[in-house]
Structures are given as structure tokens and as C-alpha cells.
Amino acid sequence: MPVSIGRRGLVLGGGAALAMPTMARAAWQARPITLVHGFGGGGTADGVARILAEGLSSRLGLTVVVEARPGAGGTIAARGVAKSSAPNGHTLILLTGGHTVVAAMYKALPYNTLEDFTYVGLSGFGGPFVLFVARDSAFQTPADVIVHARANPGTLTYGSSGIGTTGHLTMELFVSRTGLDVLHVPYRDSAQPAIDLSTKRLDLLIANLGSVKALVDAGDIRPIGVSSLDRFVDLPEAHTFAEDGVASFDVTTYYGIAGPRGLPDDIVVDINRAVAGIMADPQAVARLRSLFTYPLTSTPQDFSTRIASEVASWTEVVRLARVERI
Known part of the structure; x- marks a missing residue:
């Protein structure tokens, strides 16, 4: 099962306690930081990135700008940072839980997920994925879906924001754990399948709350x-999959900041401490909360460990659910 940090784990990590950086700040402050993300402008990830960029700017004393590089499940942005950026702290990436999902789903990536990044720390909890139905659907709980799908195999459809996305694999994990036969209908984002769900072209939708x-x-x-x-x-009021019969089911998403491999330790410490400050700032927390994102930080080592654990877990999900890799 992919590792996740639930509500009870929303505490500040060790970044705030790390030692002060030793690098010459003047050299670092001479150029802006570009915070890249792999999603469209105006979306939740973009909003979170901009809140973090503003907080980092004020705490680090330099300019932080956000750049969206959407496409290919976030791999375009990740490749650019891993392979085309110098490890000097001026190019960073905001990752989501999908970073480990694509490592499991893609037959080949243009970077090594475990070796080509410096994982600075977690920077926000994005909550669970949500199972949606149309307004007048007879389904009230996940248990209702399970009962109906078992009695009527192959008749239900569910939409997601695309093949190989975290939502897709979350639903495939649910399906494999319950032995259901349902049809996946992939889209390019969550907006259109939500509309199709509302007009009953779909039976179910798996998505983040903020996107719909x-x-x-x-x-x-x-x-x-x-x-x-x-x-x-x-x-x-929404039941958990676990309480409706899928024991220990726990998949959530998050945000985290990383840089290219070889990012100097003092830069890592400085950014990690700044993120901890943002997550302790009531105004920043309120803005994140409006995007259904919550305070969460970690040490660099904990973030790196989580990445490795999730790559292994999602790879096993893909294998057991017999999902065709991309």
C-alpha cells in the first residue's frame, strides 16, 4: 500500500530545527529562483506553488517565480529540472504524489526518480482522492458501489484525469482489492469527466475535491x-474506503520541493527552514486551506525515504492490478 500521511500526521517536520546555512547569501541572492511545476496554470498545484513562492521570497530574501511546464504526467517539468538545471538552488520543482506514480507507470523515464533529484522536504498535504457520483445516483457510499458492481460486473464506468495518474491508480487499487469489474474512462483533466458525471455519461469519478x-x-x-x-x-459525511470494507486503504497526496541532484546542503537547509516557516504562518495556512491543502513539512531524509517507499508500493499496485504501463 502506498505510504501516506493522514490528518493525524499534519505536523511540522524537523526543518525548523536544522542548523543555519553556511553559504554566502549574497551570491545566492544575486539571481531569482524559478519554482517549476508540471501542471496547468490556474490549477491547484499552480496556486500552491504561488503561495509557497511568495513565502519563500520573503523568508529567503530573493525573488521566487513560478513556471508551469505541464504535460506527460509532470515528467516534462521533472526532466527539465533533473537534466537541464545546475544544482545551484536557482531552479526547484514542486512535486505531487504523482511523481512516484509515473515512476511505476512509465516503462522508461528520461530521469531516475531516486537518483536525479535532491528531495528538500514536503510542503503541504493535499488530502485524499474522492469518489463522486451524480446528484441523483442511487449510490450513497462506497459499499453501495461494491455491492452493485459485484452483482453487475462490467456495467459501471469511472472517469479519471488520465491514464497513469494518481487518481487512476487509486481507483485501480480499490477495484483490485474488491475484485470488481468496472471500466476506466480516462480524460486529460478532472473538469470534463465531472461534467460528464453530472450528465450521467459516467457512473463514477475519482478526483481531488479542489478540482471539481x-x-x-x-x-x-x-x-x-x-x-x-x-x-x-x-x-x-463521506465514508472512507477502509470503513466500507477495503481494510487499511490509505492513499493521500501531498506537495514537496526538490531540486537537481547535488543541491548543496546549506541551500537544502535554508529552503527547508523557509517552508517550515510558511507552514507555521496563519495567513499562508489560510490561503492553502482555501485550496484544500494543509500544513505539512518533513526533513529531507524523510521526504527521500517516502519517495523510495512509494515508488516500490505503486510499482506493486501496477503489477497486481495488471495495469498496462505507458
């Missing part, structure tokens, strides 16, 4: 389940 919140608020689609071990604070 407008349709939830309008009452066009309903959340019935979450992939976290504990119920989600923003959807307290």
Missing part, C-alpha cells in the same frame, strides 16, 4: 467516499 469543487457546490455531483484512512475534514 464548483460542481459539488452547485449540487451537480456528490462525494460518497474518500481514499484516506480517516474521514476527510472537508467531507465529514
Whole structure:
């Protein structure tokens, strides 16, 4: 099972306690930092990146700009940082949990997930994936879906934001653990499948809450389940998969900052401490909260360990669920 940090784990990591950096700050401050992410502008990841960039700018005393490089499940952005950026602290990347998913899904990547990055630290908890149905669907809980799908194999469809995304593999894990036969309908984002769900072209949708919140608020689609071990604070009525019969099911997503391999230790320490400061700032936390993101930090070592653990776990999910690799 992929490792995840649930609500009870939302505590500041050890970054705030690390020693002061020793590098000459004047040399570092002479150039801006570019914080890259692999998703579209205006999305949740972009919003989180901009909040972090503002906080890093004020705490590090230099300019931090955000650059979106969407495409190929985030691998375009990751390749650019891993292979085309000098390890001088001026190019960083904001990663999501999907970074380890693509390592499991892609037959070949243009970088080594474990060796070509310096993992600075976690920088936000993104919550669980949510199972949605149309407004007047008969399904009220994940247990209802399981009962119906077992009685009617091959009749239910579910949409996701694409093949090999974290949402897709989360649902495939759910399907494999319950022995269900449902049809995956991949899209390029979460917006269109949410619309198709509301018009009953789909039976189910797996997505992050933030990506479809407008349709939830309008009452066009309903959340019935979450992939976290504990119920989600923003959807307290939605059952967890675990409580509806899929024991120990716990998949959540997160944000984390990394740089190219060989990033100097003093830069890592400085950025890690700055992120800890952002996560302790009530104004920054409130802005993140509006994006359904919550305070979360870690030490660099803990982040690196988590990456390795999740690559192994998702690789096993792909194998057991017999998902065709890309």
C-alpha cells in the first residue's frame, strides 16, 4: 500500500530545527529562483506553488517565480529540472504524489526518480482522492458501489484525469482489492469527466475535491467516499474506503520541493527552514486551506525515504492490478 500521511500526521517536520546555512547569501541572492511545476496554470498545484513562492521570497530574501511546464504526467517539468538545471538552488520543482506514480507507470523515464533529484522536504498535504457520483445516483457510499458492481460486473464506468495518474491508480487499487469489474474512462483533466458525471455519461469519478469543487457546490455531483484512512475534514459525511470494507486503504497526496541532484546542503537547509516557516504562518495556512491543502513539512531524509517507499508500493499496485504501463 502506498505510504501516506493522514490528518493525524499534519505536523511540522524537523526543518525548523536544522542548523543555519553556511553559504554566502549574497551570491545566492544575486539571481531569482524559478519554482517549476508540471501542471496547468490556474490549477491547484499552480496556486500552491504561488503561495509557497511568495513565502519563500520573503523568508529567503530573493525573488521566487513560478513556471508551469505541464504535460506527460509532470515528467516534462521533472526532466527539465533533473537534466537541464545546475544544482545551484536557482531552479526547484514542486512535486505531487504523482511523481512516484509515473515512476511505476512509465516503462522508461528520461530521469531516475531516486537518483536525479535532491528531495528538500514536503510542503503541504493535499488530502485524499474522492469518489463522486451524480446528484441523483442511487449510490450513497462506497459499499453501495461494491455491492452493485459485484452483482453487475462490467456495467459501471469511472472517469479519471488520465491514464497513469494518481487518481487512476487509486481507483485501480480499490477495484483490485474488491475484485470488481468496472471500466476506466480516462480524460486529460478532472473538469470534463465531472461534467460528464453530472450528465450521467459516467457512473463514477475519482478526483481531488479542489478540482471539481464548483460542481459539488452547485449540487451537480456528490462525494460518497474518500481514499484516506480517516474521514476527510472537508467531507465529514463521506465514508472512507477502509470503513466500507477495503481494510487499511490509505492513499493521500501531498506537495514537496526538490531540486537537481547535488543541491548543496546549506541551500537544502535554508529552503527547508523557509517552508517550515510558511507552514507555521496563519495567513499562508489560510490561503492553502482555501485550496484544500494543509500544513505539512518533513526533513529531507524523510521526504527521500517516502519517495523510495512509494515508488516500490505503486510499482506493486501496477503489477497486481495488471495495469498496462505507458
